[in-house]
Amino acid sequence: MSQFQSPGRSAVYAQNGMAATSHPLGARVAVEMLEAGGNAVDAALAGAVLLGICEPQMTGLGGDLFAIVKPAGSEDLVGLNASGRAPAGLDAAALRARGLSAMPDATGDSVVVPGAVAGIAHLAERHGRKGLDAVLAPAIRYAEQGVPVAPRVALDWAEAAERLQGAGRRHFLAGERALPVGAVFRAPGQAEVLRRIAAEGPRGFYEGEVAEDMIAALRAAGGSHTAADFAACRADEVTPVSAPYRGAEVVELPPNSHGATALLMLRMLERFGVETHPFGAERAHLEMEIAKLGYAARNQMISDPATMTMSVEEFIAEATAADLAGRISRERAGPMPVDPLGSPHRDTIYITVVDRDGMAVSLIYSIFANFGSGIASERFGILFNNRAAGFALAEGHPNEAGGGKRPLHTIIPGMIREGGRVTVPFGVMGGPYQAAGHVRFVSNLVDYGMDLQAAIDAPRVFFEGDALKLEAGYGADVAAALEAKGHGIIRPQAGIGGAQAIRIDHARGVLIGASDPRKDGIALGC
Structure with a gap:
C-alpha cells in the first residue's frame, strides 16, 4: 500500500470495465470501445492495433500475437496462437552452407509471415461483438492524424x-533521425492497409496489393x-497450460x-522457502539461478509443437522441476545459459481488458527486436518482425529452422x-x-502479499551476457552481495520490460x- 509520500501511482478502481496497457491512447480507445457496447475482445483489439502506431518500434501489422480469453460466464479459457510460420523456402542447411551458425536477425530470412492480422480477425469474428471495421477504426484515425511520440517510445x-534499413528509414x-519526444508520427500507408482489412477481412492483408508490396520487400532483402x-x-485456437x-x-x-518456461520455474521456486527480504540478494540470486536452468531447458526443448521431443506436460x-532445482547452489552463481536469441534489446506491447460481463483478455503483440528486422514494405510501410531469429541452426535441434515451422x-x-x-489477467514485457518476469510478478503477489501496483513497481533483475542487470531499486549492498556470489553486475539505462x-x-x-511506470501506459476504468 502506498504511503503517498514518494513518487508513484495508485492502482485504478472501477466497476464496469478496465483496460491497462503500455500507452495512454491504447487504454483510452479500449475503454471507449467498452462504453460503446463492445466486449473485452473488441476493446483489447482496438487498443492493441492502435499501439502499432503509438509504439511502432515495438509492434505492428508485420508482427505476431498471442492471447488468452476468458469468455463471459465461463472459466474455460481459450488460447490463441497467431504467431507466423517461416516461408516454405526457409532452409537451415542452406543457411549453414553460407557459413552461418545462428539465424540472421535483420534480413529477409529473419522474417516469418506476419501472424497478427490473422489473429486479430479471428478474435474479432469468433469472440468479439462489434466487428473488425469497428475495432480497427481508432487505429485508422490515429494513423492518419498522427500520434505524438511519448517519452519511453522516444528512448527506444x-x-x-x-x-532501420531501406524503406524502413523513410517510413x-x-x-x-529518430523522432524525439512530442514529434508527431503518421502512418498513412498503414491507415490504407487497415481500411482494406476492415473492408475485406484478412484477405485484404494476405492477398492482393498489400501482400505483393510485402513480398517484394522481403524478397529484395x-x-x-x-x-x-x-x-x-x-x-490457431489452443488449449492453455497451467x-x-x-x-x-x-x-x-x-x-x-x-x-x-515460467511454469517450470515456478515449480522450481516452490521447492524453496520464501526469502525474508523481497528485494534482497538471496531472492535475486535464487530466482536468477532458477531462470538460468529454466531457460537452458527452454533452449533445448521449446519449439514448434510438431517437432518437440518432450511433451509440455513432461x-x-x-520431476523435471525437482531435478533442476537440485542443481542450484544458494551460495555460488552457476553458468549462464547460451541464449540462442542473442542479446539485442527486445520488447513488446501488452494489453489486458475486463468488461462488465466478466470477459477477460490477456493479449500480447510484437515484432520482436526493436523495429523488428528493420525492413519495411515500400508502398505501405509495413514493418516486419524478425521472429525467425528465434530458430536454431543446429542440425537436428527441435527448434531447427525450417519451412512452415513456428519458432520459439x-x-x-x-x-x-x-x-x-x-x-488476474496479466502480462510482463521485455523479450x-x-x-x-511472470515468476517475479506471481511471487510478489503470492509470496509477499503485494498489491497489484506494488508487484509491478517492484525492482527487477535479469541476466544479460555473463552478468546480471540490476535495476536502480536494488542498493549497492545487494549488488555487492551478488558479486560475492559470483555474479557480474550491470546497471541498465532503462527499466527491465514493463507490465500490466x-x-x-x-x-x-x-x-x-x-x-508499469517503466512504460508510458496507464490503467483506465469505466
Missing part, C-alpha cells in the same frame, strides 16, 4: 533507429517468401510460446486463477525476460488495474 526509437525516421506463404497464414503455485494456478500458452512436471517465441500472455476462477494487470475482485464486484 533513438536506441534502435540504426536497425519511420524524419530526415534520417533476401527472403524466400511467396504469395502462397502469405495466403496460407492462419491463427501449474499450481502455493494455492494459486498460473495459466500460460503452450509451445511454441515459452510460457511453459517439461513442467514435478518469447511473448507470453498470462492469467492467474484462484479457487477455480480467473482473478526474453518475460518468463522470469487487472485484479478481478469477485467478492466486491470491483476491478483493480495497474500499469
Whole structure:
C-alpha cells in the first residue's frame, strides 16, 4: 500500500470495465470501445492495433500475437496462437552452407509471415461483438492524424533507429533521425492497409496489393517468401497450460510460446522457502539461478509443437522441476545459459481488458527486436518482425529452422486463477525476460502479499551476457552481495520490460488495474 509520500501511482478502481496497457491512447480507445457496447475482445483489439502506431518500434501489422480469453460466464479459457510460420523456402542447411551458425536477425530470412492480422480477425469474428471495421477504426484515425511520440517510445526509437534499413528509414525516421519526444508520427500507408482489412477481412492483408508490396520487400532483402506463404497464414485456437503455485494456478500458452518456461520455474521456486527480504540478494540470486536452468531447458526443448521431443506436460512436471532445482547452489552463481536469441534489446506491447460481463483478455503483440528486422514494405510501410531469429541452426535441434515451422517465441500472455476462477489477467514485457518476469510478478503477489501496483513497481533483475542487470531499486549492498556470489553486475539505462494487470475482485464486484511506470501506459476504468 502506498504511503503517498514518494513518487508513484495508485492502482485504478472501477466497476464496469478496465483496460491497462503500455500507452495512454491504447487504454483510452479500449475503454471507449467498452462504453460503446463492445466486449473485452473488441476493446483489447482496438487498443492493441492502435499501439502499432503509438509504439511502432515495438509492434505492428508485420508482427505476431498471442492471447488468452476468458469468455463471459465461463472459466474455460481459450488460447490463441497467431504467431507466423517461416516461408516454405526457409532452409537451415542452406543457411549453414553460407557459413552461418545462428539465424540472421535483420534480413529477409529473419522474417516469418506476419501472424497478427490473422489473429486479430479471428478474435474479432469468433469472440468479439462489434466487428473488425469497428475495432480497427481508432487505429485508422490515429494513423492518419498522427500520434505524438511519448517519452519511453522516444528512448527506444533513438536506441534502435540504426536497425532501420531501406524503406524502413523513410517510413519511420524524419530526415534520417529518430523522432524525439512530442514529434508527431503518421502512418498513412498503414491507415490504407487497415481500411482494406476492415473492408475485406484478412484477405485484404494476405492477398492482393498489400501482400505483393510485402513480398517484394522481403524478397529484395533476401527472403524466400511467396504469395502462397502469405495466403496460407492462419491463427490457431489452443488449449492453455497451467501449474499450481502455493494455492494459486498460473495459466500460460503452450509451445511454441515459452510460457511453459515460467511454469517450470515456478515449480522450481516452490521447492524453496520464501526469502525474508523481497528485494534482497538471496531472492535475486535464487530466482536468477532458477531462470538460468529454466531457460537452458527452454533452449533445448521449446519449439514448434510438431517437432518437440518432450511433451509440455513432461517439461513442467514435478520431476523435471525437482531435478533442476537440485542443481542450484544458494551460495555460488552457476553458468549462464547460451541464449540462442542473442542479446539485442527486445520488447513488446501488452494489453489486458475486463468488461462488465466478466470477459477477460490477456493479449500480447510484437515484432520482436526493436523495429523488428528493420525492413519495411515500400508502398505501405509495413514493418516486419524478425521472429525467425528465434530458430536454431543446429542440425537436428527441435527448434531447427525450417519451412512452415513456428519458432520459439518469447511473448507470453498470462492469467492467474484462484479457487477455480480467473482473478488476474496479466502480462510482463521485455523479450526474453518475460518468463522470469511472470515468476517475479506471481511471487510478489503470492509470496509477499503485494498489491497489484506494488508487484509491478517492484525492482527487477535479469541476466544479460555473463552478468546480471540490476535495476536502480536494488542498493549497492545487494549488488555487492551478488558479486560475492559470483555474479557480474550491470546497471541498465532503462527499466527491465514493463507490465500490466487487472485484479478481478469477485467478492466486491470491483476491478483493480495497474500499469508499469517503466512504460508510458496507464490503467483506465469505466
